[in-house]
Amino acid sequence: MFPFNFFSPIERLRYEPFYKKNYTVDIKRDDLIHPFISGNKWRKLKYLLQDAHKNGRNHLVTFGGAWSNHLLATAAAAASFGFKSTGFVRGELVDNANLKLCQLFGMQLIFVEREAYRNKQHVFDHYFGQDKYAYFINEGGASSLALLGCAEIIDELRTDYDHIFCACGTGTTLAGLSMGLKQRNQQTKLHGVSVLAGGDFLLEDIKKLYGEADNITIHTSYHFGGYAKTKPPLMDFTKSFVSSTGVLIEPVYTAKTFYALMDLIENNYFQEGARILVLHTGGLIGILGKIDEF
Numbered sequence: 636m637f638p639f640n641f642f643s644p645i646e647r648l649r650y651e652p653f654y655k656k657n658y659t660v661d662i663k664r665d666d667l668i669h670p671f672i673s674g675n676k677w678r679k680l681k682y683l684l685q686d687a688h689k690n691g692r693n694h695l696v697t698f699g700g701a702w703s704n705h706l707l708a709t710a711a712a713a714a715s716f717g718f719k720s721t722g723f724v725r726g727e728l729v730d731n732a733n734l735k736l737c738q739l740f741g742m743q744l745i746f747v748e749r750e751a752y753r754n755k756q757h758v759f760d761h762y763f764g765q766d767k768y769a770y771f772i773n774e775g776g777a778s779s780l781a782l783l784g785c786a787e788i789i790d791e792l793r794t795d796y797d798h799i800f801c802a803c804g805t806g807t808t809l810a811g812l813s814m815g816l817k818q819r820n821q822q823t824k825l826h827g828v829s830v831l832a833g834g835d836f837l838l839e840d841i842k843k844l845y846g847e848a849d850n851i852t853i854h855t856s857y858h859f860g861g862y863a864k865t866k867p868p869l870m871d872f873t874k875s876f877v878s879s880t881g882v883l884i885e886p887v888y889t890a891k892t893f894y895a896l897m898d899l900i901e902n903n904y905f906q907e908g909a910r911i912l913v914l915h916t917g918g919l920i921g922i923l924g925k926i927d928e929f
């Protein structure tokens with residue numbers, strides 16, 4: 636229904652720190668789906684957009700921080716598929732490359748102070764409660780429809796893997812992957828790398844979203860101080876990885892994920908010959924928010 640050049644290849648990763656005990660590490664390049672409707676944000680939006688369209692809602696209304704990949708993906712998807720869009724931005728008025736791009740794609744931005752922002756339904760009702768064309772999309776696209784889109788990633792795999800890795804913010808993408816594996820009856824172990832501090836809540840949230848989480852391990856010690864925080868070892872790793880593989884990753888989500896994998900490999904976490912897949916969840920514009928830290 637919303638066609639664009641959908642392309643997410645799987646590549647064998649050649650990065651020396653991963654060469655050990657006959658492991659294979661593949662990468663699912665969801666970052667290549669679209670430069671702005673990228674990665675897991677497209678997966679999550681796909682069925683939400685169809686639902687909006689089916690219900691005659693032509694105005695997408697959503698939420699995010701100033702560097703939100705979801706805001707940008709929604710803005711670009713809205714422009715591509717004939718929707719209007721409004722983004723509520725958490726916090727004080729700011730101006731950055733991400734928000735500029737959102738506006739360029741035609742998104743109206745409304746800044747909401749942090750306290751009020753917590754109650755998203757209230758914010759939506761206050762501004763658009765009377766607008767019968769407005770369609771509420773939660774922060775990050777979190778929803779049951781988002782799970783369906785993320786589950787489809789599993790259908791695109793050509794071989795079975797022992798382990799699949801994915802960055803976790805809300806855990807929605809991981810919950811969708813879990814659903815996809817269950818539907819296909821696969822024994823693959825899922826690993827979520829929490830990009831925020833105190834990620835222990837993620838497993839509970841995933842259970843709430845999808846009902847079960849028995850094949851899931853959440854790695855909670857690779858957040859480097861918290862959401863969007865960095866430390867020199869993470870930045871050094873990012874430079875080494877990008878310059879030796881040609882695959883761009885950014886410090887907020889994907890670099891933390893690959894760092895976790897490297898650390899687990901160093902610590903002999905996996906069995907000999909393990910077949911590992913990492914989902915590149917995209918979000919590369921976010922690197923512009925961290926570029927001065929390199």
Ligand SMILES: *Cc1c(COP(=O)(O)O)cnc(C)c1O
Nearest residue numbers: 704804805806807808888916918
């Ligand atoms: C939003 C985002 C995530 C987190 O996805 P969840 O489904 O909220 O866990 C991971 N990676 C990137 C690049 C993102 O933009």
